[in-house]
Amino acid sequence: MVENSLFRPLQTALVLILALIAVALCASIAPPALQRTVIEALIKLTVVVGLFIFVGQSGVFSFGHVAFMAIGGYMSAILTLAPARKATLLDLPGAIEALQLPWPLALVAVIVAVGVLATVVGWPFCRLRGIALPMATFALLIITYVVASNWQQVTGGRQALVGLPRYVGLWTAFGGAALAILVAAGYAMTRHALMLRCSRESEVAAAATGIDVERERLIAFVLSAMVVAAGGVLFSHFIGTITASTFYLDLTFVTLTMLVVGGMRSLTGACAGVALVSLVSELLRSVERGVAIGDVTIAAPPGLQEIVLAALLLAILVLRPAGLLGDAEIGWPSFRRAAPATATRQQG
Amino acid sequence: MMIQPDSGGADASAASLEVDGVVVDFQGLRAIEDVSLTLRPGEILGLIGPNGAGKTTLINVLTGFQAVTQGSVRLGGVDIAGWKPHERSRRGLVRTFQSVLPFAGLTALENVEAGGVAIGLVRGEARAEAVRILSEMGLAHAANRKAGTLPFGEERRVGIARAIAMRPRFLLMDEPAAGLNDAECRDLQTIVRGICVSLSCGVLFIEHRMSMVFELCHRIQVLQLGRTLALGPTDAIRADPKVRKAYLGEDEVSPC
Numbered sequence: 001m002v003e004n005s006l007f008r009p010l011q012t013a014l015v016l017i018l019a020l021i022a023v024a025l026c027a028s029i030a031p032p033a034l035q036r037t038v039i040e041a042l043i044k045l046t047v048v049v050g051l052f053i054f055v056g057q058s059g060v061f062s063f064g065h066v067a068f069m070a071i072g073g074y075m076s077a078i079l080t081l082a083p084a085r086k087a088t089l090l091d092l093p094g095a096i097e098a099l100q101l102p103w104p105l106a107l108v109a110v111i112v113a114v115g116v117l118a119t120v121v122g123w124p125f126c127r128l129r130g131i132a133l134p135m136a137t138f139a140l141l142i143i144t145y146v147v148a149s150n151w152q153q154v155t156g157g158r159q160a161l162v163g164l165p166r167y168v169g170l171w172t173a174f175g176g177a178a179l180a181i182l183v184a185a186g187y188a189m190t191r192h193a194l195m196l197r198c199s200r201e202s203e204v205a206a207a208a209t210g211i212d213v214e215r216e217r218l219i220a221f222v223l224s225a226m227v228v229a230a231g232g233v234l235f236s237h238f239i240g241t242i243t244a245s246t247f248y249l250d251l252t253f254v255t256l257t258m259l260v261v262g263g264m265r266s267l268t269g270a271c272a273g274v275a276l277v278s279l280v281s282e283l284l285r286s287v288e289r290g291v292a293i294g295d296v297t298i299a300a301p302p303g304l305q306e307i308v309l310a311a312l313l314l315a316i317l318v319l320r321p322a323g324l325l326g327d328a329e330i331g332w333p334s335f336r337r338a339a340p341a342t343a344t345r346q347q348g
Numbered sequence: 349m350m351i352q353p354d355s356g357g358a359d360a361s362a363a364s365l366e367v368d369g370v371v372v373d374f375q376g377l378r379a380i381e382d383v384s385l386t387l388r389p390g391e392i393l394g395l396i397g398p399n400g401a402g403k404t405t406l407i408n409v410l411t412g413f414q415a416v417t418q419g420s421v422r423l424g425g426v427d428i429a430g431w432k433p434h435e436r437s438r439r440g441l442v443r444t445f446q447s448v449l450p451f452a453g454l455t456a457l458e459n460v461e462a463g464g465v466a467i468g469l470v471r472g473e474a475r476a477e478a479v480r481i482l483s484e485m486g487l488a489h490a491a492n493r494k495a496g497t498l499p500f501g502e503e504r505r506v507g508i509a510r511a512i513a514m515r516p517r518f519l520l521m522d523e524p525a526a527g528l529n530d531a532e533c534r535d536l537q538t539i540v541r542g543i544c545v546s547l548s549c550g551v552l553f554i555e556h557r558m559s560m561v562f563e564l565c566h567r568i569q570v571l572q573l574g575r576t577l578a579l580g581p582t583d584a585i586r587a588d589p590k591v592r593k594a595y596l597g598e599d600e601v602s603p604c
């Protein structure tokens with residue numbers, strides 16, 4: 001029984017993926033508008049699960065992961081756009097302008113490149129203590145945004161890059177989310193994740209237990225940046241255009257809210273948070289558009305969505321600071337659990 | 349079952365943990381003033397002294413959590429001034445905390461497993477080892493409970509189990525008996541002797557209850573106001589008038 005529990009994260013992942021399959025199947029017969037909402041939620045799930053890899057196990061907040069979405073999205077755009085379009089929109093070196101990769105290759109290249117970049121950036125970051133590390137990630141977000149919205153030659157500046165191959169449909173988005181969940185669960189089973197969780201509980205005790213907190217943080221930071229970047233790639237190719245302002249404060253707020261509401265220490269919680277926040281957002285969006293009652297159409301004031309989400313976040317922070325699920329994870333229904341528990345108690 | 353430690357010799361000193369002429373200053377306050385200490389493999393050295401004597405500070409110095417103003421710390425003859433806390437503990441210089449500091453949100457099993465994982469075991473091995481250590485310490489029933497929810501005595505034992513899982517060469521225990529009842533104190537003594545013998549590990553044992561220190565320790569070092577007041581075999585310290593006067597008072601022995 002004890003041996004078994006090392007594989008619990010994998011069980012959780014499989015149950016979650018089964019749930020996603022159910023959602024995707026329902027969405028596949030839903031009207032296009034609803035389907036788009038589900039696809040967007042699945043992509044956000046990829047991002048939030050990526051965020052969970054670092055934040056959930058380290059207990060350190062990151063306000064900067066959306067920057068990796070932006071970096072991933074722009075890299076993939078540059079690698080997949082047609083050379084002619086790049087020539088009109090951007091001013092790239094010849095070789096890069098001529099380069100056009102098939103999207104799967106571009107995706108892999110982006111993930112690897114972001115892994116390298118996150119190592120370089122994360123190295124000094126993970127040496128920081130206390131609030132300094134979250135603040136540094138916030139600075140990363142701002143820098144990335146400013147660079148992306150001003151580097152005319154490479155990102156097109158404030159202008160949107162258009163004409164990205166739109167290869168992301170329901171099942172691609174599902175695949176991304178499922179893979180992200182598997183990566184997160186696989187990581188959670190490693191000794192590195194255990195050591196990082198120890199440092200979350202007490203940095204001092206972790207150091208006294210032989211744990212190199214900086215190194216474990218860096219490992220998780222890099223892995224999570226790579227998953228988040230994949231989410232950014234999927235997002236850009238789902239929309240078909242990319243602008244710097246997409247990957248800024250709003251998205252940071254929404255993804256962090258999703259993680260915190262569901263329970264940032266739990267993979268199941270991360271998924272539940274995405275589901276709940278997406279659902280609430282979608283309802284509010286339709287209210288904002290207006291609800292017809294008889295002859296009158298009542299439309300809520302714009303911005304209602306943000307306010308309600310913020311209120312939801314506040315309510316959770318006050319009433320259930322550990323999130324809806326805390327650190328609980330979903331698993332197989334277990335019939336045997338009760339029996340061995342009493343058996344071990346008798347031994348002790 | 350008192351096991352006498354290796355008595356001196358060049359060999360033993362080479363494998364010892366040594367503090368030499370250490371001074372520690374906190375802004376204006378000199379917490380430790382020229383203290384030297386030697387802990388040999390297989391011995392239990394009692395470190396006693398009134399509150400604020402500098403006992404915890406000395407452990408912090410040994411484990412790399414506190415930089416010294418002066419002096420050196422050597423492990424097996426090697427100066428370890430540049431080693432970070434995690435490097436020291438990974439190489440066998442392991443401590444427990446006065447306030448336990450368990451990984452509260454993790455299970456008792458994971459707490460102990462972490463010790464094994466940190467010294468390089470794969471999770472399966474570390475977990476098997478953790479199960480063994482927990483059941484030896486009578487904690488099998490608590491394995492799957494969160495460390496933060498355990499009764500105080502069990503929480504302390506989880507802290508010790510976590511240290512044992514790191515296979516310490518030297519174990520520095522900061523008031524491991526504080527808050528324990530009599531039965532738990534006796535269990536603790538058995539555990540400490542066990543560690544000392546089975547791992548041939550040197551134990552630095554900080555404790556305020558004299559009866560326990562006298563029963564358990566081979567040698568005792570007395571600190572007062574950051575200085576070494578006395579050092580010697582247990583019987584000599586027990587009889588030392590200077591120690592009796594300064595620290596033990598007249599009716600020193602409280603029941604354990």
Ligand SMILES: Nc1ncnc2c1ncn2[C@@H]1O[C@H](COP(=O)(O)OP(=O)(O)OP(=O)(O)O)[C@@H](O)[C@H]1O
Pocket residue numbers: 374375377379397398399400401402403404405406446
């Ligand atoms: N981080 C610190 N900053 C300033 N002064 C400190 C610090 N840590 C300890 N001290 C001071 O150093 C002295 C020694 O403290 P220490 O904790 O080592 O005593 P102790 O012998 O462990 O006492 P106790 O029996 O109460 O645990 C005390 O006067 C304490 O106030």
Ligand SMILES: [Mg+2]
Pocket residue numbers: 403404405446522
């Ligand atoms: Mg102390």
